[in-house]
Amino acid sequence: xxxxxxxxxxxxxxxxxxxxxxxxxxxxxxxxxxxxxxxxxxxxxxxxxxxxxxxxxxxxxxxxxxxxxxxxxxxxxxxxxxxxxxxxxxxxxxxxxxxxxxxxxxxxxxxxxxxxxxxxxxxxxxxxxxxxxxxxxxxxxxxxxxxxxxxxxxxxxxxxxxxxxxxxxxxxxxxxxxxxxxxxxxxxxxxxxxxxxxxxxxxxxxxxxxxxxxxxxxxxxxxxxxxxxxxxxxxxxxxxxxxxxxxxxxxxxxxxxxxxxxxxxxxxxxxx
Amino acid sequence: xxxxxxxxxxxxxxxxxxxxxxxxxxxxxxxxxxxxxxxxxxxxxxxxxxxxxxxxxxxxxxxxxxxxxxxxxxxxxxxxxxxxxxxxxxxxxxxxxxxxxxxxxxxxxxxxxxxxxxxxxxxxxxxxxxxxxxxxxxxxxxxxxxxxxxxxxxxxxxxxxxxxxxxxxxxxxxxxxxxxxxxxxxxxxxxxxxxxxxxxxxxxxxxxxxxxxxxxxxxxxxxxxxxxxxxxxxxxxxxxxxxxxxxxxxxxxxxxxxxxxxxxxxxxxxxx
Numbered sequence: 001x002x003x004x005x006x007x008x009x010x011x012x013x014x015x016x017x018x019x020x021x022x023x024x025x026x027x028x029x030x031x032x033x034x035x036x037x038x039x040x041x042x043x044x045x046x047x048x049x050x051x052x053x054x055x056x057x058x059x060x061x062x063x064x065x066x067x068x069x070x071x072x073x074x075x076x077x078x079x080x081x082x083x084x085x086x087x088x089x090x091x092x093x094x095x096x097x098x099x100x101x102x103x104x105x106x107x108x109x110x111x112x113x114x115x116x117x118x119x120x121x122x123x124x125x126x127x128x129x130x131x132x133x134x135x136x137x138x139x140x141x142x143x144x145x146x147x148x149x150x151x152x153x154x155x156x157x158x159x160x161x162x163x164x165x166x167x168x169x170x171x172x173x174x175x176x177x178x179x180x181x182x183x184x185x186x187x188x189x190x191x192x193x194x195x196x197x198x199x200x201x202x203x204x205x206x207x208x209x210x211x212x213x214x215x216x217x218x219x220x221x222x223x224x225x226x227x228x229x230x231x232x233x234x235x236x237x238x239x240x241x242x243x244x245x246x247x248x249x250x251x252x253x254x255x256x257x258x259x260x261x262x263x264x265x266x267x268x269x270x271x272x
Numbered sequence: 273x274x275x276x277x278x279x280x281x282x283x284x285x286x287x288x289x290x291x292x293x294x295x296x297x298x299x300x301x302x303x304x305x306x307x308x309x310x311x312x313x314x315x316x317x318x319x320x321x322x323x324x325x326x327x328x329x330x331x332x333x334x335x336x337x338x339x340x341x342x343x344x345x346x347x348x349x350x351x352x353x354x355x356x357x358x359x360x361x362x363x364x365x366x367x368x369x370x371x372x373x374x375x376x377x378x379x380x381x382x383x384x385x386x387x388x389x390x391x392x393x394x395x396x397x398x399x400x401x402x403x404x405x406x407x408x409x410x411x412x413x414x415x416x417x418x419x420x421x422x423x424x425x426x427x428x429x430x431x432x433x434x435x436x437x438x439x440x441x442x443x444x445x446x447x448x449x450x451x452x453x454x455x456x457x458x459x460x461x462x463x464x465x466x467x468x469x470x471x472x473x474x475x476x477x478x479x480x481x482x483x484x485x486x487x488x489x490x491x492x493x494x495x496x497x498x499x500x501x502x503x504x505x506x507x508x509x510x511x512x513x514x515x516x517x518x519x520x521x522x523x524x525x526x527x528x529x530x531x532x533x534x535x536x537x538x539x540x541x542x543x544x
Contacts, residue, residue, distance in 0.1 A: 002289075002290060005289055007289070013288055013289060013290075014286035014287060014288055014289065015286060015287065015289055015294065016285055016286055017274075017277055017279070017285060017286065017287055017357070017377045017379065018274060018285075018379070019294070020422075021294050022287065022291070022293050022294045022357070022359075022377075022416070023357075023416070023418075024297075024416065024417075024418035024419065024421070024422055025296075025297030025416055025417045025418060025419055026418070026419060026422050056419070056422075056423070057426065085289070085294070085295075087294075088422075093384075094425070094451060095418060095421040095422045095424070095425040095450055095451060096422075096425040096426070097422050097425065097426050105289045105294075107289065107290070112365075130407075130409055131407060131409075132405075132407070133404075133405020133406050133407040133410075133471070134405050134406070134442055135402075135403060135404070135405040135420060135442070137402055137403075137420075137423055138405075138419060138420070138423075143419055144294070144295070144296065144297055144419075145296075145297050145417035145418070145419045146295075146296035146297060146298070146367060146417070147296065147297055147298060147328070147410060147415055147416075147417045148407060148409075148410070149296070149367040150292075150296055150298050150328075150360075150367045150368075150369050151328070151409050151410075152367075153366070153367040153368045153369065154329065154368070154369050170406055170407070178367055179366060179367060199405070
């Protein structure tokens with residue numbers, strides 16, 4: 001449940017049922033962490049938002065307007081989550097998209113109180129049976145078509161036991177978690193994060209880690225990962241903008257140590 | 273734009289932005305034709321609705337309640353379209369679905385005035401570049417994750433020139449139109465409609481045609497179709513519950529005659 005919400009900059013909680021966001025999932029979103037009045041990784045969020053809207057031909061309002069609204073909402077929050085949805089708007093005949101005034105929906109949420117030991121000691125994850133369909137036209141975009149994640153997240157019920165599920169594409173390549181991206185240190189010592197050209201969400205935290213790793217001269221490549229590569233891996237973590245970096249201590253029945261590089265990347269998140 | 277709308281049986285045009293239908297496309301819909309106060313193929317629509325909600329674990333209200341609401345809305349309409357959306361409701365933490373009171377959104381729309389010659393002489397169609405991702409967990413369901421159709425429908429702008437686009441899966445198999453199902457008479461005389469186990473929407477009109485064809489001892493099989501199979505086909509039509517049956521007179525640069533069987537199946541729609 002959200003604490004407060006705004007529709008196109010005006011306090012409100014309702015949208016018309018004819019909005020294409022509801023009718024077709026025709027929109028995108030960003031989920032942002034607020035710490036001491038500041039939005040973490042804001043520029044990367046805004047860049048992804050612009051990129052996603054351009055790819056879907058959604059007429060994003062001026063980015064400075066959006067930035068101002070986000071700042072106005074965040075500035076008096078110690079810890080919170082901001083979610084911004086931008087839909088294509090209301091109209092068009094059937095699926096056919098036309099250029100419309102988009103709908104922006106901003107909601108402010110309480111900080112989710114994840115147990116500290118998930119960050120410290122790591123989480124337990126599973127491999128989901130629900131797979132991801134591949135479509136390069138949508139790959140990378142954080143869009144509103146999220147039924148695959150909903151079905152995957154329905155596969156387990158006990159949050160204390162399992163905290164995240166990894167999803168594969170239909171050929172068995174591991175792509176991401178239901179709400180996170182994935183980084184793996186393979187048995188040969190190489191760090192890999194799954195390639196997202198065919199499916200998956202290109203997370204802002206993932207991008208931050210990849211950019212920071214270049215500055216720090218740490219090699220992380222984007223590539224293909226099978227479940228068996230992960231079984232034999234020495235270190236795994238999942239990440240997103242809100243949780244930061246969670247080590248994976250157990251995936252299915254395979255156990256992993258929290259390594260030095262995972263600890264270092266957790267510090268990068270502290271810097272963000 | 274809708275003429276009238278109801279939320280959970282009460283006149284209204286707005287839903288909360290926290291509804292999972294907007295947040296994740298977490299819901300399903302039916303689009304129904306109304307003729308002289310009667311909903312065409314109502315039982316098949318209700319069966320698909322029940323089946324879709326069961327597959328997604330959405331707690332559908334009693335089907336008799338839905339049937340009564342549909343009848344009450346349709347009975348004084350000469351010609352109209354009814355669209356019923358059922359979402360999982362409002363709540364749950366993140367993607368995780370829990371059992372919630374679902375939201376049902378019923379909208380009444382004007383009958384779309386498609387030119388009569390599309391039915392009579394046939395339409396022109398294209399093969400879309402936008403492909404369909406495969407996911408057997410979602411295949412067949414008319415769910416609210418429709419961005420692939422939105423992107424495909426954005427590929428052409430002139431409705432007078434092109435009336436429908438066919439979509440393939442990532443391996444090149446032809447699955448459906450953006451808003452229709454597809455039937456093809458191959459060069460060898462066999463009738464085929466694409467298999468929908470991996471992707472596509474199992475249309476109510478498609479099902480009616482398949483069931484009626486058995487009664488009429490007409491053999492139509494569900495199978496795999498490549499674009500080249502369709503290029504060499506002798507007869508093609510597309511169908512849905514609202515348009516009925518549109519012959520395809522031209523696909524890309526290939527031309528087709530409107531055959532005897534297409535005419536016969538158009539009559540079946542008249543009976544529906």
